[in-house]
Amino acid sequence: MLRAARVLLLLSVVSLVASAQNETIIDDTGAPFTLSGPPRRIVSLAPNVTEILFALGLDKEIVGVTRYCDHPEAAKRKEKIGGLIDPNLEMIKSLSPDLVIAFRGNPLRTVERLKKLGLPVFVLNIGNDLGSLFPLLEKIGRVTHREKEAAALASRLKDRLDAVRDRLSAVTAWPRVFLALHGTGLWTCGRESYLNDLIASCKARNVAGGISRNWLHYSLEQLVQDDPEVIIVLARSIPEFEKARDRFLKDARLRGVAAVRTGRVRFLDENVASRFGPRLADALEETARNIHPERFDKKP
């Protein structure tokens, strides 16, 4: 299966290299997009797109990013075009980009308005599993004419995901996991979130995984009933995580919950896990290590 995927990827790369320029491809909103020469001025409308562009070596070509684009470090020094939902049209236009990469989360109205200004906009959708990262990389590779780099990056990431899977191959008991999003209230992710797949890839069961939602507010009562063995807290920093952890550990209503009894409340860097990009491999490794530490202590 994996080998087949790799061959397919290779084939698509080869066919791309062989094909002529000015080919039209379809973006994730179903709109046609004409490929011309390699873009020289790229504006990214989402932090994960920015990360992928940097990972493909497009440091010089990126001329504009959102104010949330903080990774890698060099992204912070790029011109800011506004936020995810409020990109500034005038700012984008003034950078005269020859490629604007939008992402689900940018309002469609904004995308349409940008197209009306005559800008070439390519729109990408977020996936609901880790595997969707690969077509995403491939598409960005195509529109930026970095197919080779994209294929290499994809294969590196695949190797890392496979390595985690190999380490966990002997695991038979899937622990129950509750993923808590930062902030007050019990926000978690349901089946439609790729984080649900991230937990499943760690051979664990997301207690909210039966709910077909992306994000949702969970009830304390249900959490007690579910009795998760591990609680993973998505937080922006260690102090923020510690605050959230102490809230769980000191909550008398949760004292019967396994994760609270054993103190297995773990940190997952929100910045890493919330970007649908290359660092998801980091997030997977960290989470797998937190859920199955015994598999990582010794050599496999």
Added chain:
Amino acid sequence: MTVTAKRRLLLAVLTILLAAGFLASMLTGPVRTTATDLLDLLTGRSSAFSTIFIDLRLSRVLLAFLVGAALSLSGAILQGYFQNPMADPFVVGASSGASFGAVVCIYFGIDVTVLGFSSQSVFAFAAGFGLVSFVYVLSRRKDLYRVETLLLTGIAAGAMASAMTSFLLFMKSDSFEQAVFWLLGSFALADWRQVGAIAPYVVLCLGAAQWFAKDMNLLVMGDETAQSLGCPVVRVRKIFLAVSTLLAALSVSASGIIGFVGLVVPHWVRILIGPDHRYLFAFSSLAGGVFLIYCDLLARTLLFPTELPIGVITAAVGAPFFIYLLNKRK
């Protein structure tokens, strides 16, 4: 000062403010431009900033003016209609209905273009109009309807529409970012199509309001008195309600919900030039347009490069005034 002199003075002040606000809006933005650049474009010497001046800034400032005029005229009509200074387009449910329509459209992913309008605009308009008609029918008894009933039914129906809007947003948290626009209002995506789509209706509505302004002056004296003075009360009331709803729904469909404009601007104008609707309507439209141009300018510049939702600005200016009014009436 006589009323005529006051009116002349106000017209002069508003015209100057309009010109200044218009120019400031044209020259303000993330891209540094000078008056010379604008002059170069106008004289055809250089078209370097043509997209920025014409497609982005001019369409935006015109849309802000039109929406401000529409909301303010709608408010002026409703305040006369209800003889209640607290009335504005929100009260009869037009705004909440319109934003509900837009969110329904987002929720079900409906995306078609009807006669050049986006489906979100069409839904906003239809739902706004539908809700007000519903309120109107509910509060009517034998061709007569009590203003209090209409007012309260409007508030209740508006609350219902807002609740359903929140419900849909909650059910589809992914679309939240799309919906923010409808709830807080913004001119960030203004374009010429929107300007062209609402301009004729705003002009038409202003014409209709002016035409019946004398009847509104009679209505203020009470329906029975107005009737005895020869005003066809029921028909005039229907027309005014339709015109004000159309104006409110148009503005919501163009720019989302922008509060307080319809409430405070007609008040200011009434304080300055008196309650004669023959002048109140026209002056409210002009003042509302000018007011929103300045609000949009603030929204764009206060936290530059981030843009504030314009509703934040209009509420910051409008709410204290509303409280002042309430206090004064005590």
